[in-house]
Amino acid sequence: MARWRARRLLPLATFVTLGMILGSLLQLALLHRLDGYSVHADSDPEAVLLRLGYVKPEVISWTPRIIVFHNFLSSEECDYLMAIAxxxxxxxxxxxxxxxxxxxxxxxTSSGMFVNSEERKSPVVQAIEKRISVFSQIPKENGELIQVLRYEASQYYRPHHDYFSDTFNLKRGGQRVATMLMYLTDGVVGGETHFPQEMESAAVEETWSKDCVLSQTKGTLFSSGAWDWMVTQTQTVSTAGALF
Known part of the structure; x- marks a missing residue:
């Protein structure tokens, strides 16, 4: 019986492994392509929408996957999200x-709100969601509604996981598989995202994804979070967002 199960599981494990390798190669190709774009590509509407030539990727870690996309949002997009929030x-x-x-x-201790279904129809939000989908390589339909968060001086988010540990949300739409955190303000002292468990010493992958938002000592921090699920969402709003 044990050998039979092993024979059945081996093809599945091989398929999953190949899928992970292929996904990594595709993402590497995307990052290389982004570096090759020029800011003079403004004649291409798709390039303008994706801010190609402006967005600069920086790989912080490959396992676990942590990538910083510099200049991901324009100043106008940041102002728009803060204004509606x-x-x-x-x-x-x-x-x-x-x-x-x-x-x-x-x-x-922060405060926040979710973009509603009407606001989601705006060209600004549509462009941001499209960009998130392309850069994360996850279909737009798998994303939650964007959340905007405000952290004032001394506010914080203690160490936590973004993934769901309750059965309610898992039954509703599956597990979260990716987080896109977008900073909307600058000139803030503190407020950075911190991983309390160093990746080199993490015993299991679960500890890698635990993070917290440190309290800032100066200024007000606005950020926006978007989470991608394993399955397609129907404008699902999570009752409690989390920061990456």
């Missing part, structure tokens, strides 16, 4: 693992 900011919540619902917690 300010009137609707509410105290941020975290996921209750028992119910899957959002609850207030001392581990997270």
């Amino acid at each position: 300010r009137p609707r900011l509410q105290i941020s919540t975290v996921v209750d693992v028992a119910t899957g619902k959002g609850v207030k917690s001392d581990v997270r």
Whole structure:
């Protein structure tokens, strides 16, 4: 019986491994292609939409995958997200693992809001979602609605995982597989994303993905988060977002 199971699982494991290798190669090719674009490619509408020539990738780590895309958003896009967010900011919540619902917690002290279905139709949000899809290589349909977060002086998000540990959200749309965190403001002291477990000493992959947002000592930090799921979403709003 054990040998039979091993024979059945081997093709699946091989397929998954090849898929992971192919995905890595495709992403490497994308990063190389981005570096080759010039800022003079403004005559191409697709290049303008994706900000090709402006966005510069920097690989921080390949395992786990951490890539910084410098200049990912334009100043106008940052201003737009902050403008629609300010009137609707509410105290941020975290996921209750028992119910899957959002609850207030001392581990997270920011305020935030989700872009609604009407705002999602705007050309600005459409362009950002398209860019996220292309750069993450995950279909746009697999993404949650974009969330905008505000961290004021001394606010923070304690160490946490972005993936779901409750069954409610898993049944609703599967597991989160990627996070895109976009900083909307500069001139802030502090507020960086910190991984408390060093990658070199992490015993299992789960510890690599635990992160926290350090409190800033000066200024107000606005950021925007977008999460991609394993399956297609229907404008799903997570009751409690998380930062990468």
